[in-house]
Amino acid sequence: MAAITSRLARARVRLARRRTWWLAGLVLVALVYPYVVRPYQLSLAIEVLIFAIFAMSLDILLGYTGLVSFGHAAFFGLGAYLVAYTTLGVTNNLLVTLPVVVAGTALAALVAGFFAIRTSGIYFLMVTLAFAQMLFSIAIRWSSVTGGSDGLSGVARPAIGLGPLSYTFDSRTSFYYLVLAFFIFSWWFLRRVVDSPFGWALRGIRENEQRMLALGYNTFRYKMAAFVIAGVFAGVAGMLLTQFFRHAAPENLYWTTSGQVMIMLIVGGTGTLTGPVLGAAVIRLLPNYLSTYTDRWQTVLGLTFILFVLFAPRGIMGLWERFRQRGENREHSAD
Amino acid sequence: MAVNNVSIAVEAGERRAIIGPNGAGKTTFFNLLSGELRPLSGHIFLDEREITPLPPHQRARLGIGRTFQRNNLFLGLTVYENIQLAVQQRLGLASRWLRPARTFEDLDREVVGLATTLGLEGRLFEPAGSLSYGEQRQLEIALALAMRPRVLLLDEPTAGMSPAETAKMVQMIAGLPRDVTLLIIEHDMDVVFSLADRITVLHYGQVIADGVPEEVKGNPKVLEVYLGEA
Amino acid sequence: METLIIQLLNGLVFSMLLFTMAAGLSLIFGQMDVINLAHGSFYLLGGYIGLTMVRRLGSFWLALVVAPLVVGALGLALEYFFLRRLYGRHRHLDQVLFTFGLALIAADLIRWNWGAYVESVPPPELLSGQIPVFTVQFPVYRLSLIAVGVTLALGLGLLLERTRIGAIIRAGVADAEMVSALGIDIHKVFAGVFALGVALAALAGVLGAPVLNLYPGLDFEILILTLVVVVVGGLGTLRGAFFGSLLIGMADTFGKAFLPEFALFLIFAVMAVVLLLRPSGLFGLEGT
Secondary structure (H helix, E strand, C coil), X not given: XXXXXXXXXXXXHHHHHHHHHHHHHHHHXXXXXXXXXXXXXXXXHXXXXXXXXXXXXXXXXXXXXXXXXXXXXXXXXXXXXXXXXXXXXXXXXXXXXXXXXXXXXXXXXXXXXXXXXXXXXXXXXXXXXXXXHHHHHHHHHCHHHHCHHHCEECCCCCEEEECCEEEECCCHHHHHHHHHHHHXXXXXXXXXXXXXXXXXXXXXXXXXXXXXXHCCCCHHHHHHHHHHHHHHHHHHHHHHHHHHHCEECHHHHCHHHHHHHHHHHHHHCCCCCHHHHHHHHHHHHHHHHHCCCCCCHHHHXXXXXXXXXXXXXXXXXXXXXHHHHHHHHHHHXXX | CCCCCCCCCCCCCCEEEEECCCCCCHHHHHHHHHCCCCCCCCCCEECCEECCCCCHHHXXXXXXXXXXXXXXXXXXXXXXXHHHHHHHHHCCCCCCCCCCHHHCHHHHHHHHHHHHHCCCHHXXXXXXXXXXXXXXXXXXXXXXXXXXXXXXXXXXXXXXXXXXXXXXXXXXXXXXXXXXXXXXXXXXHHHHHHHXXXXXXXXXXXXXXXXCHHHHHHCHHHHHHHHHHC | CHHHHHHHHHHHHHHHHHHHHHHHHHHHHHHHCCCCCCHHHHHHHHXXXXXXXXXXHCCHHHHHHHHHHHHHHHHHHHHHHCHXXXXXXXXXXXXXXXXXXXXXXHHHHHHHHHCCCCECCCCCHHHCCEEXXXXXXXXXXXXXXXXXXXXXXXXXXXXXXXXXXXXXXXXXXXXXXXXXXXXXXXXXXXXHHHHHHHHHHHHHHHHHHHHHCECCCHXXXXXXXXXXXXXXXXXXXXXXXXXXHXXXXXXXXXXXXXXXXXHHHHHHHHHHHHHHHXXXXXXXXXXX
């Protein structure tokens, strides 16, 4: 028995070391990136990183806890409008705007979650969808506050610091590093949450909620926690996007945005945290290349999505797993 | 009514078998005890404390553990992860959210230990869905035991098992500490008579006999119910 | 007073449209456990097909027949070629995702074909104009919609309760495996129900066009309201669809009339209250 655990322990250490090298390499590339690419590609990278955060947040909810929300754009858009409103009205200082976004989206998640999570499966899906649409319709109509269908423009780039010691992330490159920092933090934080006992509890709820209850888990609380975490990170992503484009739009709350992030998740692979990052890259870059050939990129996106749903429901990560399994099997049969 | 006017009192540490023909309401009775079902009328007490209004997860916290008639596992997770979920809850680690689960050594030790006790150490890292039926049954028990329950409801623990597997299971159940109260639903009479201190017989949702094995064996009502059914 | 009567009548009209949608959605869910997120797309498609028919052939009545048929056939094809691959207890989410992908594609293609501007459809000659109702003048066409809605409700109710097909559908709602075990080809039932459901949506689209007009985005707006109706009324029950439609139709109409900025918020509040009191909806079956 000691042999089993130590064999496992050694394998884990090996895997961890390999992974650390990979990650270090990626971080290095990411740090050098702005200096080796054109501005347009830098913008693309910023978008991909922002949507990666958005997609990872949905993965916590959908991939790990099994809560299928089709209205995740609600928090994304809420973050967008909160930062726009605060920046235009008060300050662009992150020390103010970030807590506003976090607190605002957390509160909204608590309220929405309180109603949504008492419902199960199908109803949950529809309640979350309706909640997002409700926010959208408020954004469109409450023009005095939200700017109506035009949204809020002229949002300044964020600054950080106090008094004389403040730095504004004005240039594209500096903003890139800000987003990169947020991304790395989000990745690190969500990874830890997912690997923790709490994260395992979420998986347990996804796999068999009834059994979790029989084991003594108050699953309502866990689902609420997942909902709030997911909402907050989505809100932060929305904040970053608004600061990048200097504009908050109702589209940020619209179902097509919920749809887009859902597609990223499915294409990348749910329940993996890496999948959504890959998915964000694919789904953000694809329309860019496609739009030079056709206006129908939403159709192509939808078709890609359907193809994955039908033939590769576990996404790119799933395909990668299958590919690796086949490689291993071939190795074993060769011995 | 699946369970009608059933009144049962079980002593602490007792081994009580609940038997009766199919459809007698035995599993429904367990569901009432563990909280999955609410009674239309009546009360349930655990150690003098009324637990009738409590939901399943709170009854589990108070020490009521159960296994299910049909395997109710986390099929997509490995054996290790299945047991981990049960143990981490008991150890109060389940809400720790910033440290990887694998860094909790007592958690790891206990999971592996429990798996070994039930003979599952060779399958620790296989998905529960790939286990044989008998192994899944054992995992069922492991999950319930991991909670260190005060009252353990075993719903047909030996269902579908071969004679050898049944014998192993009986041995394991018999070896459980005496401070755990056991309620066992069983169809296998050999198992019942080798484990039970007292037997309660249900038929069409009602108690038709209740007593020590010798009494029940000779009870004409019980014989009629079983032989009549045949 | 006048406004009140008008809004009441408008509310009834809208409720009937919602009911036609909700009945289809509820049928599809009850039978196949599939939430058809493309249901609004079928509404819009039906409406636009109706528009084209009215423009090209000048007949609203023809549109009422052709649009549901075309969309129903499309539904059959989609079920046969795609949805069928996704049956199985663990693929429920995939089914929903599929319909979501459909909705995305449909929205794009519809806008491509029919443009982004709001299109209006005139009601048929026979039903144009207004007649006095109580103390107000109210469009004949809208009144006829109320009649159609009630007739449809009765008709569907009869279909489900009194016919063999209805019995099969109801049995399938309760236990699809059992129906299959009885030797009835469950695939044909699924295909038929799906086709009927989306045909109803298309019918609603044509019926609703003179009242709500047609524009990109309407598909989703009506989907959301239909979903709320079905959640509030209770999934899988016709009665739930009917009374849910009444509640939400009224709430939406009065909301838009008196609190235009927060109409949807009102709907959401209604839904929240209903769910708090009855988590499975007004007529929903507990534990489904």
